[in-house]
Amino acid sequence: MTPFQRYLVTKSAWYLLAFFLAIAANFYLPRLIPGNPVDALVARMAAGGGAEGEALRRIYQHYISEFGLDRPMWEQFLVYLGNLARGDLGTSFSVFPAKVSDLILRALPWTIALQLPAILLGWIIGNALGAIAAYRGGWFDRGAFVSSLFVSSIPYYCLAIMLLYGLAVALPIFPPGGGYSYGRLPTLSWSFFLDALRHYWLPFLSLVLIFIGGQAVGMRSMAIYELNADYVNYARSLGIPDRRIVAYIFRNAMLPQVTGLALSIGSLVGGALITEIVFGYPGIGTLLFSAIRQNDYPLIQGVTLLIVIGILLANYLVDVAYGFIDPRIRAVQAGER
């Protein structure tokens, strides 16, 4: 085996182990809840007077067989794994009989539409700002730096709350939350799109600001670090024009930033759950929020699984790409990992 293949195999094995452990935790922890969650659910349905007698018994049977609750734990785990392999995340407790996967698929586009542009734009502006600040120095540097630093040290949900109050309530420039106007139904029409866009700006702004802050701070310190590197002095002494040197510097400073971008995209689903809750945006965060409030365990498990998959996948791809790009990492695989 070439070193790269060995590296790939080791990495894959570790990530598979991490994935397996995450799935096991996802399966096992909610089953620690005292009592049988299905009993509690059916009791609540009966108390609410929503379903009775025969219907209630059918719902009960449905869940018992879906989770295999009448069978031993290891068999339940196999049932769970089998369902996962078929993409079946179970049936929601709170919106019976909706499938968890359908609920997630309905919320996911909102989360992606909110976060992906915010991550990308924040990344581009932040890196440009950081690079210029490092290169220009002086008042621009100090101004950009201090404000980036301040923004990125605010917990992101605190910034979201302040923005919502400041720009939608105190000064009613933007609509105060939601993904679209109250009473509208999501349709593929021009007027719906415009309405959704109006609701989009504020949560988008709160995410973009945080990303710009973090990226600018990171890029600036990377670029300053590179500016002082030996190869820069060497290139200067050779008389290489400044513009070429700057190009080298930014290429080197970019590498970690690209990794950061990949990891941000991977943690997209779980990255800003509370932003969505603050703005009442109809994405995964709001879905999780209501699932927790209604003890909808299958839905909670579905969301946590999605978060895990995104992050593990992004980390894995980054590790593989690094092993591919950087021979030193292949060589020391036994060191850090």
Added chain:
Amino acid sequence: MYIAAAPQTRTTSRRHPLAFLASVLRLGGIGVNTRFWISIGLLGAILVFGLLGPIVLGKRDPLRIVGGLYDPPSSKVWLGTDNFGRDVFTQLMYGTRTSLTIGLIAGAVATAIGVVIGTISGFRGGMLEEALMGITNVVITIPSIVILILLSIAIASRSVVVMGLIIGITSWPWTARAVRAQTASLRAREHLDIARLSGAGTLSLILWDIIPYMLSYIFMAFVLQFASGILQEAALSLLGLGPSNTISLGIMLHWSLLWEAVRTGAWWAFFPPTVFLTIIAFALLLLQSSLDEIFNPRLRRK
């Protein structure tokens, strides 16, 4: 939902996400002493408010109902009332106390586990190190918020101590990794040979010849874990998975969001906890960055 955005760089992704921000605060251009005293002043004020406030003003029950839905601030209720008609000022005092306690427990637990695993694996090396670091890396890749959510729904009644514990046991890997690296570099020092010659065992070597040499480092790691513990608690509480039968800054935000305090303009219900969380997070980062410079003179600028 990790504290800031995702880790920015490959190198920082191997460190605690907050360590990155703190290391950057160092470059802020403000003198180290100023930063140290600003952070101590802010933290001191918060501590006095949370710990001494209830003693000076007399014991009050933060969960007692004293008014109606979102009563505005008045001479009787200094910061108004929340959605259940409870006094926001009292809640802020006790909430600060709860949040700090949870952060403290989480920080202590995470640091303790991290130091044990880090020193053992760094000192012993070999297979043990590979195994322990393998576990550490697996735990670090599984997002802690997921484990926190799953653990919180599995434990129906969560006391303040339990919350601190579960946050602590999901956040130790950062410390373990950093401590391992430090230990590995200390292992080859000469004073250890002398200690070995005088018959010291592994435990004694780690306790008396390794840990004292990185105490400042461990303390800084603790400050970071403390800060991130407070933010993790706030995030969990916001999601509705906070400690039961008590109040914390995150729980205050949870109720004010659920009952639309922001949209109805009841600023007194959400603004105080928001500001407190921001100040605590900022002050701890500032403290960490100035400590970093005090302990590592090489980082200081002329």
